[in-house]
Amino acid sequence: MVPVTSFGIVAFKKSKSIEPILSRIQAWSITSNVPVYFHPVLKNRLPPDANLCESEQIFLRKSRALISVGGDGTFLSTIHMSRFSGKPVMGVNMGGLGFLTDVAADAVEDAMDKIAEGKYTKFKRMMLEARVMRNGRTIKTFRALNDIFLNRFNTPKLTSIAAWHGGNFITDFHCDGIIVATPSGSTAYSLAAGGPIVEPDLRAFLLTPICPQSLTERPLILPCDTYIRFAMRQKDPQILISADGLESMPLDSGDEVVIRYGGEQKNLIRLSSRSYFDLLRTKLEWGKNYKYGGKQE
Numbered sequence: 642m643v644p645v646t647s648f649g650i651v652a653f654k655k656s657k658s659i660e661p662i663l664s665r666i667q668a669w670s671i672t673s674n675v676p677v678y679f680h681p682v683l684k685n686r687l688p689p690d691a692n693l694c695e696s697e698q699i700f701l702r703k704s705r706a707l708i709s710v711g712g713d714g715t716f717l718s719t720i721h722m723s724r725f726s727g728k729p730v731m732g733v734n735m736g737g738l739g740f741l742t743d744v745a746a747d748a749v750e751d752a753m754d755k756i757a758e759g760k761y762t763k764f765k766r767m768m769l770e771a772r773v774m775r776n777g778r779t780i781k782t783f784r785a786l787n788d789i790f791l792n793r794f795n796t797p798k799l800t801s802i803a804a805w806h807g808g809n810f811i812t813d814f815h816c817d818g819i820i821v822a823t824p825s826g827s828t829a830y831s832l833a834a835g836g837p838i839v840e841p842d843l844r845a846f847l848l849t850p851i852c853p854q855s856l857t858e859r860p861l862i863l864p865c866d867t868y869i870r871f872a873m874r875q876k877d878p879q880i881l882i883s884a885d886g887l888e889s890m891p892l893d894s895g896d897e898v899v900i901r902y903g904g905e906q907k908n909l910i911r912l913s914s915r916s917y918f919d920l921l922r923t924k925l926e927w928g929k930n931y932k933y934g935g936k937q938e
């Protein structure tokens with residue numbers, strides 16, 4: 642891979658555990674002679690000699706690669722902030738499970754050494770594109786790496802959402818909401834709502850109703866060679882559409898949401914060689930208390 646000549650550092654968590662990592666990154670920059678720029682949100686949290694950018698635009702312009710320090714939420718925010726650009730992105734895991742963040746906090750310097758020397762690989766993940774249609778025209782377009790979801794707000798009542806896959810009507814879901822996830826997002830909100838875990842190299846839609854009234858309305862795995870369409874049929878739906886939980890807007894009665902395959906995010910940095918199943922065993926603690934101690938056959 643191409644050596645990275647400058648880094649941009651993003652951290653949104655208010656935890657005090659973040660600041661020692663930022664100081665170590667600044668010290669690494671001095672000793673390695675590789676410029677490191679910090680997002681303006683980190684003002685008052687940095688060493689006095691740190692390169693704090695005055696604006697997000699300057700930050701993105703100066704940084705050849707981006708490093709998110711936090712959990713998967715920070716990583717997704719970094720992807721959205723860069724507007725799904727081609728800049729390489731790496732995540733330092735300071736959160737909980739961290740399915741997208743590849744580097745442990747105690748390995749930051751080693752990771753940055755490797756990236757600066759070009760000793761890294763890139764992996765790709767499927768994305769979603771959602772268009773909100775009102776009176777036959779697109780009024781808003783969202784992109785997401787993990788999921789697009791429709792969820793009720795301001796009311797404890799069930800909502801009704803009509804759904805199609807291509808030209809085929811699925812059903813009217815009576816539920817709290819619906820999640821359409823990518824395989825990469827299968828271990829996020831969709832999993833919490835009872836959806837399946839899907840190997841992230843697959844290309845598919847994961848449609849998961851949230852608390853459906855009918856127990857037989859189960860999650861669906863659908864091919865992404867056509868679209869998913871939702872229609873808001875209630876008079877006052879009080880439904881919010883959100884992309885990765887970061888960008889959102891309320892929907893009106895009669896609005897439609899059309900979700901398509903949105904291409905691939907190809908610039909995600911990987912340093913470890915562990916398989917997806919290694920990741921699942923570690924993060925979800927599969928087999929941890931098994932009587933044979935997790936030994937493989």
